[in-house]
Amino acid sequence: MSVLVVGLSHRSAPVSVLERAALSADAQIKLLQDTVAAEPASEAAVLATCNRIELYADVDKFHAGVAELSTLLARHSGVGLDELTPYLYVHYEDRAVHHLFSVACGLDSMVVGEGQILGQIKDSLARSQDMHSAGRLMNDLFQQSLRVGKRAHSETGIDRAGQSLVTFGLEQLAAGADVTGWARGRRALVIGAGSMSSLAAATLARAGVAEVVVANRTFERAERLAQILDETGDAEGSAVSARAVPMDSVPAELTRADIVVSCTGATSLVLDAEAVAAAVEGRTGVPVERIAGDAPRRTDVRQPAPAEESCPLDLTAVQPGFSVMGEAAVAGMDAATLEQHAAWALGGSTVRREGARRTPETDAELITALAATAATVGRIPERRRPEPVAQPPRPEPSLFLLDLAMPRDIDAAAHRLAGVRLVDIESLAEASADVPMAADVDQVRRIVSDEVAAFGAAQRAAHITPTVVALRTMAADVVASEIARLEGRLPGLDDKHRAEITQTVRRVVDKLLHAPTVRVKQLAAEPGGAGYADALRTLFDLDQETVDAVSRAEDSTTDKNRGPA
Numbered sequence: 001m002s003v004l005v006v007g008l009s010h011r012s013a014p015v016s017v018l019e020r021a022a023l024s025a026d027a028q029i030k031l032l033q034d035t036v037a038a039e040p041a042s043e044a045a046v047l048a049t050c051n052r053i054e055l056y057a058d059v060d061k062f063h064a065g066v067a068e069l070s071t072l073l074a075r076h077s078g079v080g081l082d083e084l085t086p087y088l089y090v091h092y093e094d095r096a097v098h099h100l101f102s103v104a105c106g107l108d109s110m111v112v113g114e115g116q117i118l119g120q121i122k123d124s125l126a127r128s129q130d131m132h133s134a135g136r137l138m139n140d141l142f143q144q145s146l147r148v149g150k151r152a153h154s155e156t157g158i159d160r161a162g163q164s165l166v167t168f169g170l171e172q173l174a175a176g177a178d179v180t181g182w183a184r185g186r187r188a189l190v191i192g193a194g195s196m197s198s199l200a201a202a203t204l205a206r207a208g209v210a211e212v213v214v215a216n217r218t219f220e221r222a223e224r225l226a227q228i229l230d231e232t233g234d235a236e237g238s239a240v241s242a243r244a245v246p247m248d249s250v251p252a253e254l255t256r257a258d259i260v261v262s263c264t265g266a267t268s269l270v271l272d273a274e275a276v277a278a279a280v281e282g283r284t285g286v287p288v289e290r291i292a293g294d295a296p297r298r299t300d301v302r303q304p305a306p307a308e309e310s311c312p313l314d315l316t317a318v319q320p321g322f323s324v325m326g327e328a329a330v331a332g333m334d335a336a337t338l339e340q341h342a343a344w345a346l347g348g349s350t351v352r353r354e355g356a357r358r359t360p361e362t363d364a365e366l367i368t369a370l371a372a373t374a375a376t377v378g379r380i381p382e383r384r385r386p387e388p389v390a391q392p393p394r395p396e397p398s399l400f401l402l403d404l405a406m407p408r409d410i411d412a413a414a415h416r417l418a419g420v421r422l423v424d425i426e427s428l429a430e431a432s433a434d435v436p437m438a439a440d441v442d443q444v445r446r447i448v449s450d451e452v453a454a455f456g457a458a459q460r461a462a463h464i465t466p467t468v469v470a471l472r473t474m475a476a477d478v479v480a481s482e483i484a485r486l487e488g489r490l491p492g493l494d495d496k497h498r499a500e501i502t503q504t505v506r507r508v509v510d511k512l513l514h515a516p517t518v519r520v521k522q523l524a525a526e527p528g529g530a531g532y533a534d535a536l537r538t539l540f541d542l543d544q545e546t547v548d549a550v551s552r553a554e555d556s557t558t559d560k561n562r563g564p565a
Contacts, residue, residue: 007054013087021077050406104149184208189257254279273413
């Protein structure tokens, strides 16, 4: 097994980088195609959600695989490799399996325990199957991750450790109030008709909103979602008024809506601050005040880097292109120096060498540094968040905006408008950092560890199966050859005796092979047991092409019967 994952998520990168690196559906397909066409990779799958982008591959060489996958991610995301590298993490073999299983259980989610990731993993597997980029390993890995995730949710209370991103976002909008009581009787506008928007619409309908209006670029999908909401009703069984509108009706609907949830695949803003301000003015008839001193969280504007001379770190020892906030940079610091470095780091983001230019040689250095760092620390975490700054009191909002899109649908500048409360992916990330994890998380971690060990053992055992099959096929050919030779020497042998001799020879061969083949499967399933297949081929002089033919035949049969879990 040689699973390699290279990626970035809300745990390793700021929202501004995730937003810029977001992959469209077409970009994901092209990334899959280029990955399997690359020399080190034979299979690939892309897991892209609103807060993570991960590329999985079956590779035959670790360093070459890291180099190729990192380069491909940078190329298709549109973020330069030197800028992307500080935020990438790398996991290999059992650690890669452990990572995906943890993701499937919701342990790595922004809101711990949320179950929506299972649907996203299933979609990722289906996309890879459609593109024929998922072979035996990717299929087994992703299908098993789905089973592990379902097991975690059914056997533990991980669901109590967190909620879906939608529910958590609505709770943030309600500012601690009960969502059902807060939402009841309000009008909701849902922009988009995908899985996240549909979940938001259904959640609002169950909470008892007076009306749900669905806007989508494809009007038929909006109509279908509105029809489903009409048929479903709220938590008390009452009918919910739902209707669909085209996207050009959004400005008019904004003046009527109390709650707006947006999650589209648009690459540019769906609602800018001016449109939001116009909607509030249309509701109240009063010009909207912009809150002074409450600056928007503009993630596309970089803070100036702190002065290098004030940093308590020997910058000459830092690999080019790596963030000085990273774990690799602070490794080995004593506590006092670490606190100084943390205080200094809050003043900026990254340090760039003066006059440094990107060349193929520097790209190679970045990749080598990434691989070396990943081998010891696994990833480079995000920098520490500064302490919250007290803000002046805001007037009570009359328009509540929830932006679940990545890249964002709603202009962050809307946060400055009086009478508006905006919750987006960035603010959700900040809020979720303070949510305590339930005790069930420890149980889920034990499940993940057990499942990783079982998966590794199964993969190692499966690796030797074609060799065992080839050995038994060779033994059967030897038996057949000897029986044919016996018939030539004893032409008068009757059918009864011939059958008895044939059965006896086969039993002898089966008994001789039974113990060693069973034992070699057991040994191969243990860590470090990959060499037993080579030993078996050497001892019995098995032809490698015969073994490969058995593997291809098994893969072909398995693929015909394989489908998403």
